[in-house]
Amino acid sequence: MQIVQITQESSRAVADLYAALADHDRLGSVLGVPVKRIQDGKSAPNGIGSVRRIGMGPLAIEETVVGAVVDKSIDYKITRGGWPLKNHHGRLVFKALPGGGSQVHWRIEFTAAVPGAAALVKQLLQLAIGRGLRKLA
Structure with missing residues (x-):
């Protein structure tokens, strides 16, 4: 099991x-x-049951929102594509900070069907999501 936390x-x-x-x-x-x-x-x-396609062509994946509480949390999982990932679950948790700011905690858990692939995917996700979240800071 690999865990990405940002x-x-x-x-x-x-x-x-x-x-x-x-x-x-x-x-x-x-x-x-x-x-x-x-x-x-x-x-x-964009609520529960919504589906988004990420990427293009045959490498695209589809994620389905399986839980959402406005301004609190979003849960999603890969429902199409994503090989070699398996058992994927993502969760974003939001909270207000004193002084008017906010915080998001993004956690993704998954396994991979190919040895070594999970660690590579973990690094790529940490880089991409970390960079994206810094844009929103």
Whole structure:
């Protein structure tokens, strides 16, 4: 099991930070890769049941939001593509900080079907997500 954990503080209000990371169509500018909502959620476009495609062509993956509490948390999992990753679960937790800022803690757990692949993917995720979250600080 590999675990990626990144915590980033921001001067933005928690509602602004949540909005930037919950909106599938805006997430691409944060992560630096194409991201597009391909299915609306049950009660909100980016809410539970919504699906986003990340990447392009045959390397694209699809992630489905499986839990969301506005301004508090987002849970998602890979539901299509992503080989060699298995057992993938991502969770973002948001909290307000004294003085009006906010913090997000992003945690991803996964295993890989190919030895050594999990450690490489972990490093790539830490770099990409860390860089993206610093943009929102």
